[in-house]
Amino acid sequence: MSTTPKLDQGTKPTYSVAVSSVKELANLNSIPSSYVHPTLTNCEANDSSPDDGSIPIIDFSLLVSDDPDERSRMIEELGKACRNWGFFMVVNHGVSESLMSSMLNKFDEFFNLTAEEKLQFAEKHVLDPIRYGTSFNVLAEDSHFWRDYLKIVVHPQFHSPNKPTGFREVAMEYSKKVRDLVAQLLRGISITLGLEQQYLHNILNLDSSFQILVGNYYPPCPEPELALGLPPHSDDGLLTLLTQNGIGGLQIKHDGKWVQVNPLPNSLLVNTGDHLEVLSNGKYKSVLHKAVVNNRAKRISVAVANGPAIDAVVAPAPSDAPAQFKAMVYKEYLEYQQSGKLVGNTCLDVIRI
């Protein structure tokens, strides 16, 4: 990949990039050396446990039930899932199967556009509303990742590429449905933290929440044991909701081990992000996760990152315990994270007291 990171001191990061894509590499018999991850040659990719059914399941219909007992029981489950895993599957969430599969299909159609069409949307700056790119963080990484992406800011302003046909309508509906779901989950989470149910909504100004819709495209990889789709990372923001095209690859770190995630049919996968770790003053850990690749079938995942308002100041909610994190404006956090200054660290380390 020919990328030339350019970081002018004191200015915003820019990319001077002839972005190439892993989709164009999928027909090779071996992967270019820049995609080989030295630590994987001993098959770390396979060093994970299968999903044994212990990943928490949240029945959304009970979380919003009129029956107060059912509701309290599910809120308790939600608290346990955030505390012990930072990850759960939501079932009966009300987002239709057809909407989820249309969203996956529209991203598939996008990635099938010509390179020239896609490059109209090539990433230039981390806060650009529409960013097509490849790998993980080209400014900071030594070796590359087997993944192309399209990231779109869909709230508070909605953006959409003008191709493929129908992408805009599906993306608008899907992101709105996910936002509503997230608002309900965050009400439950506020309660689990001993806060008033609208606390997170109000303090983070979630009427203007920063929401990004991300399509991840992992073509079949000729040497999957040498490559990674995404490195271990945590997500910024509050909650990320993910769906995939029936092909597995997501792994989460739990109790020091990598666990393969096998989603229940029609479930949405949820992981807690860095800013929930800050808000909860470390009670809820932002879960580390990664994506492995395979040589059989392309994998597409759609992740929706749901954050605070971009200008919200995020700090631990008031409690008796000493604050573990410094306050930081969400926008500064995002810029720092993508600046190339973080090598192998999470931005949380920068604000940890």
Ligand SMILES: O=C(O)CCC(=O)C(=O)O
């Ligand atoms: O594709 C996946 O399973 C993970 C995607 C992800 O972690 C992300 O987009 O941040």
Ligand SMILES: [Fe+2]
């Ligand atoms: Fe992620």
